[in-house]
Amino acid sequence: MTTVVQVPLRYRVPFKKIALYVLAVAFGLYLVLPFYWIVAMSFMHEADAIAVPPSWVPVHPTLENYLGFVNPDAAQELVGGRAVSETPYSLRNSLVVATATALLNLVLATFAAYSFSRLKFRGSQVLLLLYLLTRMVPGIAIIIPFYLLMRSFGLLDTYLALILSYTTFALPITIWILKDFFRSVPRELEEAARVDRCGWFRTMWSVFLPVAAPGLVAAAVFAFMTAWNEFMFALFLTSTTAAKTIPVVAANFATDFNTQFTVMAAAGVLAVVPPLVLALLFQRKLVQGMAAGSVKG
Amino acid sequence: MSVLTERRPLGDNAKAWALNAPAIVVISLLVAYPIGYSFYVSMQRNNLKRPRAKRFIGLDNYKALLSDDAFLSALKVSALFVLVVLGMTVVLALLLALVLNERFRGRGLLLSLALLPWAMPGVVNGLMWRTIFDAKTGALNGLLTQLGLIDSYQAWLTSGTGAFLFTALAQVWNTLPFSVIILLAGLSTIPSELYDAATVDRAGAFRRFTQVTIPWLLHPLLIVLILETMNAFRAFDTIYVLTGGGPGDATTTIALLDVQTVLTFTDFGLGSAYAWVITAITLLISVGYIGLLYRKGNFEV
Amino acid sequence: MELNRRQVLKLAGLGVTATAVPGVLAACSNGSGGGAGDGSVKFEGWDYEATLVQQNLDNFTKTSNVKVNYTPITSAQYVQKVVAEFTGGGGPDALYVYDDSLAAWVEGEYLQPIDGLPGVDDVYAAIFPGNAEAMTYQGKRYGLPYYTDSNCLIYNADILAKAGFSKPPASLEELEAQAVKIKSMGLLEYPIGLPAQLSDTWWAWVWGLVYSSGGDMFDDQQAPIMNTTDTVTKDVLTWLQNAANKSKVLDPASLQLLPVPVDNAMKANRYAFTIGARYALRDYNDPQKSKAAGKMKMALVPSLDGKVHGTISNTRMYGLAKDTEVKDDAFKLLTYLGGFDASKQPYTAKFWFQQRGLGFAYKELAKDPEIVAALKKFADPAIYAQLAEIARPRNVLGVAWYTEFETEMHKVVQGVLSNQTQPSAAVASLAQTAGTLKKKYS
Structure with a gap:
């Protein structure tokens, strides 16, 4: 060339x-x-x-379909279900759970992905495949033992149960996305920082991660969406407005005795807006992040 | 790769495992036990409503699958569903990514729109399409009637083929964004020199596409294939809300049958066996994909 | 507790104790049973009108001083969630039970019989026999009635009048003839609509059609007879096939209709006939919710020969958990909800009828002047009572494989409606399904 x-x-x-x-x-x-x-x-x-x-x-x-969410008492008679009154809570819960999942996932995945991108170690290929294997088992197979486990931890109907489940869901894929991305970050950066006698953590924090930001954003958005969209585990692990997420409440609209299309539509719109805003905010970084992550390092 | 061979400091092994430790701990604490347990259960006669009949039966659940009509039919439906969804997703996502990789007015807007379906939970997606496909008041009927394409409102989901195709469409709409982003990202890294070189060779647009774009996109394409195969095999929310698996068995995929077996029929043993068959199939396909990557010589872990 | 958790993790980590772990897990969950653990009664139900339920429970707590911890659960997933809870050792003390799941929940050791508890005999003597039968399993009683309903033909009298009919059809032949007339006059393209999309709820209308013609799918030993001695199921399916494909009076869109859209269509005058539960009439005739208010009437489900044979009913009950630690209080709650109050009145049953039109299992209530007055607003009390008298529960509720059979039956009926399966093949396939399931569960 x-x-x-x-x-x-x-x-x-x-x-x-x-x-x-x-x-x-x-x-x-x-x-x-x-x-x-x-x-x-x-x-x-x-x-x-x-x-x-x-x-x-x-x-x-x-605006009456939306006002119903603010003033559910008026809507109760209209729709004959709890779905309307639960929608605002479930939005809050979904936001908390998805955000926390994204962050926790990022921390765990960053460490693991770094090891795959920078260190040559025995068992790395097997480990990488094992991570992916945990995602190949359909959720339905593990939902009952998982439910028992969460119950024994006393975590049913809490944010933590959902955050932990979704972290395990998103983690394998995130590691895969991040490892390739990290590989594309020039090693010279870290070497330079080491010459300046920065410690490893310092190097990571102030040199490596900022450069890797687009990849981290992509991984975080991916984890956020995973948590935001999940239905089955949320259904089983939660039971009240303390932790119910939006897909569970949305499912109520599907089966409620007297559902109105318009109220259902309003709830659907509300369910889409927060993650959409997030995706749009990070749009540019998202593509950049995937760019390095998915091709090759 | 040259960098790696330069110098290999001692202790890489220990360091790497230490870095992986948090992820391994979380995963093995939370899913290793359920996964192992479910495999064990798949070798049990274990129906939750008959706790006293529970016993270990080895591979009997798996053997029974060979003559299990519901399972075989669902497997067929699933295979077709994966094929159709995967095919549509890859073609549409590639086309959209190619469009988005060009410069034009409104590109930013289109990219934003391409992210939209990602933000929609599967259940909501199912509800949305159910409203649209409604036989009596649906928007699709309204639109096609106003355009003069149909004379009267149709019940789209009442024929097996119709239900299957419309369900696949709804599923594709929901899963498209992830593939688009990965492919677009891949496209955006193609060095323009490659195209320039191809242009020098007087390659036409089509040949440029097959000789430059596609080989370069192989890696992201395979990631899309792996993830979308996994997704399509496990697709549940949208189908459940849209058709419930009907009419007849037309949209009863293996994932749907599995959920029904475990949750509605409370047959935990058989349901776990189904799940492990799904796992084995996905694993085989993924290994196949990865093998393909190896042959191309650019898979590195 | 803390130690147990750690043990569990350790065991799980070793991965060798798949059998032991669930035992340990169950041991973690406060001993034998579930319950709220603070002396209050943990009560669960599907989320129908949860606000009203809570109000009613508050009233109970005020009078009885028993605290109730009520959790409503999404109706579509109620059964699954309750099963998960009992399996995990965290079930409620008292709960709603569908007659559909009673046998499974007794076999699963979730529920305990209530025979001999105070007032139970009185209740069972006062309710319709069909309801008593539905709450009894292998000779033991397991529930106090929440509500019941039976299936009827619901028709739009206005549309019938326009087509020149002053009386609803008594036979299926008449039903088809009336529908054909309505269709040919251009009043409606498809006068009959039925909810025939696959879902997890039972298809009462299929059973209703079979029972109204005096047939059954199973004999009293739960052996399938729809393919042998009893031809009613096949004849009903033939009628459905013709109505959907020959005379085309049954809406082909039925295959993608769940119950709610059928309700909406009835309320918008888009169907002249459907087969549904009696209580739907209350909504259909509510001017605030329905354009068809005042025009909707009920009749017996038409039969093959035009004579009166019966109809299908369902029963929803309050059940008592086997492992409850607050049995006395839980049963007090059960009595408040499903039994008689101090003045020998079924207080909550009446409450539900007045509030929402839910059917009652108590024979005497049919004569209660308040009830009759409220009933007159949406239905003919005489037909309403007659339906209750002739209604029977499904006679296969007691078998372990009922749910599987019901699900398969939906698919077979869909095949008949869409003309892909012949009625004779359909009944053969139903009988075969029953046989296979029976073997699988033996």
Whole structure:
């Protein structure tokens, strides 16, 4: 690759731009339309939401579906279930659990991933596969023994039970993402810091990790989403608003005796917003982080 | 790689295991026992509603699978589901990643939209699509009718094929973002010199794609394959909410059957055996993928 | 406790004690049973109207001084969660029990019989025999009634009138004929709707159709007869197949309808007929919730020959945990909820009917003037009472494999509705399923 001569293209593919925009719009619609529809429904009265033919924008926009969450007593009679009154609590619980999972996961995975990226040691390949193996066993197989374990720890219906479960879920994949990312961080950085007589922890903290930030963000977002979306373990390990998470409450909407589409839609929107905001905040770093992590170091 | 061979300080082994210790402790404390226990249970006749009939039966649960119609049918459905979901996910994610890798107006917006489905819990995803596919008031019916594509409202989920395809669609929508990000990340690291070189060779767009892009993307693509295979095999939330496994057995995947066996029929023994079959299959496929990587010579751990 | 935990971890870490560990785990959980551990009664139920339940429990605590620790559980996962709790040794002291799960929960040693406890005989003498039967397993009584309901034909009298019918159909033939007329007049494309999407709840309407024609799927020894001596199931399936595929009066979308969407369609005048529980009428006839209010009526489920044979009922009960440490208080709670109060009135049963229209198991309540007055607002009291009189529970609730059979039956019926399975093959497959399950559980 010594002499790269910039030869102007003899002819440009004339339709490339058009094709690009057509595809972009098509994908955009595919991604946003389903979600748009539940957002639109969440601002409608029930009658408009199930009208035939549908009205694509709320013709009589209303906030009552959302206000129900703030003032659940008024909504009780309307929907006949607890799901509405539990939604705000479950959002709080989901946020706490997912954030804590992301952080705890990051700490544990950073240590492990560092070892795979910097040290050559016996058993490393087996260990790496063993990590992944723990994720290949379907959750349903381990849910009952896991439940018994948590019960014996006295952790049922607490945040900790969920944080611990989700950490074990996310950890193997996070280690895989991070190890490749760390490998792409130039060794010279650490060597330089060592020359400056920084201790190992100091080196990690002030030199290595800042450079690795995009990878850490990607790993954290991944763990956050894992925790945010999980349903089955949350269902079994929690029972009250002290720890119930949003998927469990959302499932209530699916089975409730008198569910309204619009209230369900509002809850669905609320369930998506926090992680979405998070993903958008870290969007740029997310792609960078995955970039180094997934290709090769 | 050259860096590694330069110098190998003593104690790497100890240091590495010390660094892994916290993760190993957490994982073995929390899942090693349940995993081991579930394997043991898979060799038991163990139905929670008949505690007195519980006993060790060796591999009988596994042997019985060969003539277990429900299991065989679910396995078939699952295999097809994985194939369809994986195929759609990879094609769509690759296409979307290629689009996002270009410069154009609104790229940032499209990237944000591409993250949207990731934020949606599977249960909510199922509920959303159920509303959309509704036979009486669904948005899909409304849209297609207004566009003049159908004359009257259709019950999309009542035929086996329909239910299967729409469920797969809903699943793909939900799992797309992760693959898109990984592939996009891979694309963004392709050195432009490679393309330039290919251009010099007067390679057409298609050949550039097959000779530069695809080989470079092999690694991220395989990660996508492994993770999405695992996900599709274990997909439960969306299917459960959308069709409950029906009509008939059309969408009863092995994961769904497993949950039903353990939780509804309380047959912990048989359900654990199902789970271990799923594990074995996923492991085999993953090892296959990894073997592929080895052959390409760029898998390193 | 602390030591135990450590032991567990150690044992688990060694990975050699898969059998011992659950034992140790169970030992960790305050001794033999569950319960709240502070002397209060731990009470669990599915989350239907949890706020009202709590109000009612507060009232109980005020009068009895017994503290109740109530946890409502998501209804769709109630059974699974309770099983997990009892398996883990942390079950409640008193709880809701579906008649569907009674046998399994007795076999699983979750529940204890209540024979001989004060007032139980009085209760069982005062309720409909079908309800008493549903709460009895192998000769022992396990519950006090929470609510019961039986299946009926629900029809939109307005639509029937427009089509020129003043009376609901008595036979399935008539039902189809009326529906065909409604369809041909262009009033509705599909006059009949049924909830036929797979779900974890039983399909009462299938059983209702079979029982209303005097048939059964099983004999009294729980041997399948739907393929041999009893042809009713096959004839009913044939009728369903024709209604769905020949005369096309049964909505093909039924296969993707859960009960709630069917309710919504009934309330929006989109179906003329469905088969459902009596209590649905209360909602259907509530002007605040339903456009069809005032037009919805109930009738007996039509039969093959047009004669009256019976219908299906379900019973939801309050049960007493086997290992409860607060048996006396828990039974006091049970009596408050499912038995008689000091003035010999089934207080809570009446409360539920008045509040939400839940059916009662007590025969006398049918004559209570308050009840009759409330009932008249949404249904014909005479038909309502007649349904209760003729209703029977499913006679296979006592077998261990009932849930598996019910699930399989849904799939078979879906096959018939979508014309993929012939009725004769369907009943053969049902009989075979029953046989296989029986063998598996023997």
